Amino acid sequence: MVKLLRLFVIIHTVLLATACGTKTSGNDGAFRVALLTPGPISDQAWNSSAYKGLERIRDSLGAEISHIQTKTPAEFEENFRQYGAKGYDLVIGHGFEFQDAAQRVGPEYPNTIYVTTGGSGTGPNIAALSFAFDEPSFFAGIAAASVSQNGVMAVLGGTELPPVKSSFAAFEAGARSVRPDIQILTAFIGNWDDAAAGKEQALALMSRRADVIFQNADAAGLGAFQAVRERGKAWIIGANADQNQVAPEVTLGSVVIDLPHAFLLVAREVQDGSFTPRVVHLDTKSDVVRWVPNPSVQVLSKMVTDHIDGLRAQLIAGTFTLPMASAP
Amino acid sequence: MELLLLLTPFLEASLRTATPLAFAALGELVSERAGVINLGLEGCIIAGCFGALLAAGIGGPAIGFAVGVLSGMAIAAVFAIFVLVLRTDQIIAGTAMTLLALGLTGTLYKVLYGASGAALGTPTVGPWAVPGLSAIPVIGPALFRQSVLTYLLYAAVPTLAWWMHRTGAGLALRAVGERRAAAEAAGIDVPRVRWGAILFAGAFGGLSGATLVLAQVGTFNEGMSAGRGFIAIAIVVLGRWSVVGTAMAALVFGAAFALQYLFQALDVQLPYQLFIAFPYVLTLVLLAVVRGRTAAPLELGLRDGTR
Numbered sequence: 362m363v364k365l366l367r368l369f370v371i372i373h374t375v376l377l378a379t380a381c382g383t384k385t386s387g388n389d390g391a392f393r394v395a396l397l398t399p400g401p402i403s404d405q406a407w408n409s410s411a412y413k414g415l416e417r418i419r420d421s422l423g424a425e426i427s428h429i430q431t432k433t434p435a436e437f438e439e440n441f442r443q444y445g446a447k448g449y450d451l452v453i454g455h456g457f458e459f460q461d462a463a464q465r466v467g468p469e470y471p472n473t474i475y476v477t478t479g480g481s482g483t484g485p486n487i488a489a490l491s492f493a494f495d496e497p498s499f500f501a502g503i504a505a506a507s508v509s510q511n512g513v514m515a516v517l518g519g520t521e522l523p524p525v526k527s528s529f530a531a532f533e534a535g536a537r538s539v540r541p542d543i544q545i546l547t548a549f550i551g552n553w554d555d556a557a558a559g560k561e562q563a564l565a566l567m568s569r570r571a572d573v574i575f576q577n578a579d580a581a582g583l584g585a586f587q588a589v590r591e592r593g594k595a596w597i598i599g600a601n602a603d604q605n606q607v608a609p610e611v612t613l614g615s616v617v618i619d620l621p622h623a624f625l626l627v628a629r630e631v632q633d634g635s636f637t638p639r640v641v642h643l644d645t646k647s648d649v650v651r652w653v654p655n656p657s658v659q660v661l662s663k664m665v666t667d668h669i670d671g672l673r674a675q676l677i678a679g680t681f682t683l684p685m686a687s688a689p
Numbered sequence: 690m691e692l693l694l695l696l697t698p699f700l701e702a703s704l705r706t707a708t709p710l711a712f713a714a715l716g717e718l719v720s721e722r723a724g725v726i727n728l729g730l731e732g733c734i735i736a737g738c739f740g741a742l743l744a745a746g747i748g749g750p751a752i753g754f755a756v757g758v759l760s761g762m763a764i765a766a767v768f769a770i771f772v773l774v775l776r777t778d779q780i781i782a783g784t785a786m787t788l789l790a791l792g793l794t795g796t797l798y799k800v801l802y803g804a805s806g807a808a809l810g811t812p813t814v815g816p817w818a819v820p821g822l823s824a825i826p827v828i829g830p831a832l833f834r835q836s837v838l839t840y841l842l843y844a845a846v847p848t849l850a851w852w853m854h855r856t857g858a859g860l861a862l863r864a865v866g867e868r869r870a871a872a873e874a875a876g877i878d879v880p881r882v883r884w885g886a887i888l889f890a891g892a893f894g895g896l897s898g899a900t901l902v903l904a905q906v907g908t909f910n911e912g913m914s915a916g917r918g919f920i921a922i923a924i925v926v927l928g929r930w931s932v933v934g935t936a937m938a939a940l941v942f943g944a945a946f947a948l949q950y951l952f953q954a955l956d957v958q959l960p961y962q963l964f965i966a967f968p969y970v971l972t973l974v975l976l977a978v979v980r981g982r983t984a985a986p987l988e989l990g991l992r993d994g995t996r
Contacts, residue, residue, distance in 0.1 A: 402799075403799065403804060403805065409806070430911075515954070521961065547956065557913065558915065561702055562950045565698070565702065569954045569956075580910035580913070590809065
């Protein structure tokens with residue numbers, strides 16, 4: 362019995378020692394940045410691009426990085442707390458859907474800066490990145506309308522998040538600015554993972570003679586690329602990341618958010634202490650959002666690209682604003 | 690006129706969507722007829738997806754299908770050990786298997802394919818039109834311009850129905866699910882029958898996943914099974930635990946999904962959530978309306994060896 366007790370004490374001591382060991386090893390004063398994504402980082406879109414941003418922070422600023430994939434709002438909060446408790450300097454919640462969790466957890470960990478991508482919530486240590494994703498979406502609409510032969514196009518989303526909705530509205534406005542009579546179908550998959558459903562939905566849209574599909578569905582959107590690649594006679598447009606290489610032969614271009622650029626911008630400010638909590642507006646002018654035509658296919662006429670370049674220059678100069686009559 | 694033109698693509702999509710659901714549901718059916726409810730089916734499907742992707746990238750689609758089937762069986766084997774050897778609760782063990790497989794495949798995918806993923810580079814099997822039959826107007830392309838997996842399904846349904854009702858082994862399977870004690874008294878090796886049934890369900894679950902990757906999407910992503918395992922379990926209930934009924938119920942589900950896709954493409958100005966809910970609302974309605982003679986196997990879900 363005494364032996365057993367002694368063994369127990371020894372085990373306990375060892376455990377305590379190791380526990381203390383891990384605690385001290387983490388706090389060496391390094392700049393530490395964490396990223397929460399709502400989906401897998403292999404989606405070649407929204408999440409993959411954010412992870413590249415995190416890696417850029419590590420490579421450029423020498424930061425210690427951590428990434429976690431979360432699904433439910435309860436997990437958003439839980440992981441925001443975890444990183445706050447561990448004393449991370451910057452925690453990025455990647456998406457509009459993280460703002461409520463940031464508002465709740467932020468005040469509990471004042472030494473950690475919480476940034477959400479999308480949204481508009483701010484606080485003493487809470488900031489938001491706001492992307493003018495509608496600007497390049499408008500240009501994509503112009504480009505798409507110029508190649509549509511049937512006069513029918515489609516937008517295909519994961520779920521109807523506000524940024525997705527406004528991007529689709531801008532795409533439609535862009536298309537109508539050059540072809541007022543064009544028909545645009547709208548469909549949502551209902552999630553961001555079901556690639557098979559993404560493919561079937563794209564096929565259904567193509568059976569309705571849609572010949573350009575602007576998809577914004579992350580991993581589920583890969584199914585839409587596959588549908589267009591197999592069926593042909595249509596173009597697909599990528600979103601969030603440069604997806605021109607996913608299916609180069611059928612991709613018209615991508616509406617890109619340069620997340621690595623945006624993340625680095627914020628992380629640099631946080632690291633040197635100059636960061637002030639605010640909504641950081643990132644647009645065409647700051648070159649964080651871009652319409653990137655696919656270089657492997659030369660289908661856009663010079664007239665169209667010149668028209669887009671002209672509008673882009675006017676947008677930067679402030680002499681042109683998006684006609685967003687149809688925006689929500 | 691326009692609606693008529695949409696009929697063939699709709700029917701094609703129905704069968705395409707029904708195929709992986711039918712495989713998974715037929716597997717679950719066999720397992721349930723032996724008295725084992727396998728909530729790990731979703732896990733078998735995602736394991737099949739991942740196994741198929743991994744192996745097809747190395748050895749082509751045929752190897753991909755084989756490994757997909759084996760991956761499903763591997764998850765099922767772990768489930769069988771818990772349920773038949775350790776005699777844990779079927780519901781809990783099955784749920785654990787699904788969570789395990791979803792996590793495991795996600796982690797392995799990240800480790801093996803990195804942040805860039807597998808892209809769309811996986812070799813796939815496309816549709817193959819049956820000469821002659823696919824030329825029949827309207828239904829020809831729908832039934833006979835599919836992937837070989839759908840044709841395999843055409844063969845599997847009558848074979849399975851015959852096996853279950855016309856062979857001694859089929860009778861043994863049903864006996865184990867209905868009256869375990871009587872089956873034992875009649876000299877049937879109950880654990881062996883259940884092992885066989887669970888592994889069969891795993892194989893068909895794996896095949897379902899392999900179909901998703903190799904005959905449909907051409908890539909993998911975490912959680913791409915997207916609840917199909919649970920839908921398959923509902924399909925078995927809807928099919929009233931008969932082979933033909935289950936196949937028909939899978940087709941109804943496939944059609945409901947295809948109709949949902951089509952509704953959205955028709956640009957009807959209604960909230961899209963209504964369309965997405967449609968297949969599930971339909972299930973509830975059908976479950977309430979359709980009444981068969983048969984009920985669930987009597988031994989279904991009972992813990993092994995508790996009686």
